[in-house]
Amino acid sequence: MARVTPLELGPPVGWPLKFRVSGPDPDKTRSLAQQFAQVLGSDAAVRNINYDWNEPAKVIKVDVDQDRARALGISSQQLSETINAVLSGSKITQMRDDTYLVDIVARAVDSERASIDTLRGLTISASGGRRVPLEQVAKLSYQTEPPLIWRRGRLPTVTVQAGVAPGENATTVSKRLASPIATFEAQLPARYSVEQGGVIEDSAKAQASIFVVFPLMLFIMATVLMIQLMSFQRLVLVLLTAPLALIGVAGALLLSGAPMGFVAILGVMSLIGMVIRNSVILIAQIDQHIAAGEEPWAAVISATTHRLRPILLTAAAAILGMIPIAPTVFWGPMAYAVMGGLLVATVLTLVFLPTLYVTWFGIKAPVESAPAAEPTAAAAEPQPLAA
16 A cells, blocks of 8 residues: 655654544454445545455464374474574674674475475474475474454554545544444444544644643733732623634634644744733723722723724734744644634723723713703893882
8 A cells, every 4th residue: 555645743743533443252353344445435535445454375284183293392493483484584794894794594485485385395394303394293284364454452442544525624534423423333243342543632632731731820920910919800700802803813723724723723823812912901901090099980991092003003913923934734734723813812801801991890981961041131131229
C-alpha cells in the first residue's frame, strides 16, 4: 500500500481514519475487521481502506516428536538453530567496507530454501556423533498464519485504517459514519469491541490536556479580576461578555473552512483574555466618571465614547497581526478564530456592556423638566397702593 501525503504537523498520525477492532480470537478478530471495512466503505468519501495486519503468510510448521528427539539427544533449540541456518542463515563473520561493518551470512540457496523436501532430508547431529534426518524426529507441513499480531490490552487488535477524499475532513466523515458504526458495535459478540483512533483520538488527547488545567485557569482569572474590580457584580458583568467572542469564531471558521481543532481552541482561549481586558477597561472608565461626580447615565455614555478609539485600535492591531499566519496550514485556524472573534466581540462589547451595565444597576435616563411659564404682562405691572 503506497500513500503520498503532505508532511504532518505535530505528532505523526498516519491515516486520518483509524478504528481498532479487538477480541480474544485472532481469526475472529480478522473476520470482524473485514466486516467493519465494509461499513467504512459505505461512505463515498473514504479512500484506500487497509489493515495494519490481516493477510496471512505461508509458513512451514515443524511438529517435533519430543520423545524420539530426547531419545536421540536432540533438543528443540538445536532443531531451531539448524532450520534457521538453512532458511534465514547465520552470521559467520563481518567484512569492513570503509567505515561500515557488513555481516556475512551463510544460508542455503534459493532453490533449496523454497522446497520442503530439502528440510525433510536435512541431517541433525545426534548424540554419539550420529547424523539423523530431520523427518525422523519432526513432521513438516505448510500452513498459513498472520506474520504479525498486534495486541492492545493483551487482546489481538486489527486496526482498520483509511484516507479521506480531497476536501473532506476526517471528523466530518467520522460523524457521518457514527450511526452505521453504532449498529455494527451492537451486533458484536461479547469481549469484542471497536475503538476509534487516528486524528480524532489524537485531537481528543490534546484537548484533554488543555481542559485539565482549565478550572485552575478560570480560578486564577476570576481572582485577578476580583482584585482589580473589587465587586462581585462587576465581575459577573465582565464574564458575561466573554461568550460574545464565540459568535465571531463560528462565523470566521465557517467562512474560511478551517477546522475547529486543537489550534483553534488555543486561539479561543487567548481570545477570552482579550475580550475580558476590553470589558475591564470600559467598566473602570465608567466608574472613574461616576466617582468624578458625573451623573451615572451621562457617565456611561461619555466613558464608552472616551474608550471607543483605544479599544478599536488595539483590536485592529491584533487582527492585522494575525493576517500573515492566516494562510498557513497549522496556524490558520487559530488566526481565523482570533480575527473573527475579536472583531465581533469588540463591536458587541461596546454596545452590549454599556447596556448591561445600565440595566444591571438600574440607571435611569434623566427626565427633562418642563420650562417654567413666563409671567404675563398684567401680572408683571406693579399695582397701585390703596390710599
